[in-house]
Amino acid sequence: MNNLQYLVILGLICCTYAKISEDELKQYLNNVYEREASDQCRKAALAQFDFETDIRNKKKEELTTNLTLEQAAWEKNVWTKYFKDIVPEEYEDPTIRREVKFLKILGSAALEPKKLEEVRNNNK
Numbered sequence: 001m002n003n004l005q006y007l008v009i010l011g012l013i014c015c016t017y018a019k020i021s022e023d024e025l026k027q028y029l030n031n032v033y034e035r036e037a038s039d040q041c042r043k044a045a046l047a048q049f050d051f052e053t054d055i056r057n058k059k060k061e062e063l064t065t066n067l068t069l070e071q072a073a074w075e076k077n078v079w080t081k082y083f084k085d086i087v088p089e090e091y092e093d094p095t096i097r098r099e100v101k102f103l104k105i106l107g108s109a110a111l112e113p114k115k116l117e118e119v120r121n122n123n124k
């Protein structure tokens, strides 16, 4: 077998591996995504609330901005890694399909630069 054939086969193996199986996806959504998403959301919301009740506090404003950016970075990372190229129809479980469809759209909406732009402008 020559090197090129070797690379092609290696590529096929890698691509097959890159696609997450239904079980793996279920595990990930239930055990990891759920927890991380609510952590990120809670942290950012708490900071936001803390700042809104103490609006002149620059430190709290900065923390709110930081956590909002952190949350956005997390969303982007997860979306790019798991949901961007996912094909909902490839999954059997209707609940998973529905979730995946939703997360795929949610991710691209959350990535619209507008929200991040607002955050940056507020910080000036």
Ligand SMILES: *[C@@H]1O[C@H](CO)[C@@H](O)[C@H](O)[C@H]1NC(C)=O
Residues within 6 Å of the ligand: 059, 060, 062, 063, 066
């Ligand atoms: C916000 O992030 C910046 C840059 O990473 C950091 O220097 C700063 O200490 C952070 N502020 C707060 C309040 O966490």
